[in-house]
Amino acid sequence: MSSIPHDLAAFLVEAKRRTYAGLDDDATMATPLLAGSKQLEHRAPPYAYRDIYFGMGFFVGQETVSRDDRVIWSMSYSGGVRAEIRDRESFLAIYKVLRQALLGVRAEQPYRGPPLFEQAGMVYRSEVEGALGRFHGVETIAWQDGTKLYELRYSGGLLR
Template structure:
């Protein structure tokens, strides 16, 4: 089994905060590799981070980290706002709240957001199992009254 590079978690935290969590889709590069996708990137030698996803209300994506031009880590994810949510203001509020939660990503679990984040009547929960080399999790957003708003499933790890 490959060993986890000592600085990979710190790089992931920096990359996530400097792409979607910090900049929303403004971090999207102009010419994505896949037509119709959004592609966010961050580089800090020797690493390069790339997040490519499709969709908005329901979306599917993949994050990769390369070291010296070789992909060493990846995470795939899919999810989004509940299908019955059609009000644009509610939709935008959910994703604004999600970005705030994702800014709380930490080196101990650098996958999505923190285990728990509450703000403005919404509650973000992140249930993750495993370690940086192999993990899976589910993140949810509910109203304080437990009405479900959003769910995303993710998994990934070191490539070998």
């Protein structure tokens, strides 16, 4: 399968909005495949989406999309808040802005959030190169003065 299914981007947008972005950890499977991980899933046949990640302050994960039980697309990611940020309130505030930004995912770039989102004095940015078939990018959250609070790198594409 070398061509991108016409409905893959729309499915990714729906899956992301119905898992972490929309439900946070409430979308987590009770018994994940990998011990110690968070696992979020969404199904809309013929597609199935799975996001498995480890960690919180710094985290690493992978999203996969299967079509008819065969993985056709994947994205890996790693990042988190700056190491010196340790208090729970800061984590919650930063990740609340992140989830709100991720709800703005759109079919033109169905990887993370929109290019720019601002809330609660914080600025979220996502810069990506490539297209759904093969891409890489970085997302950041900073105070409006530019002080970086969070960074994540992501990459992926269509498997062949």
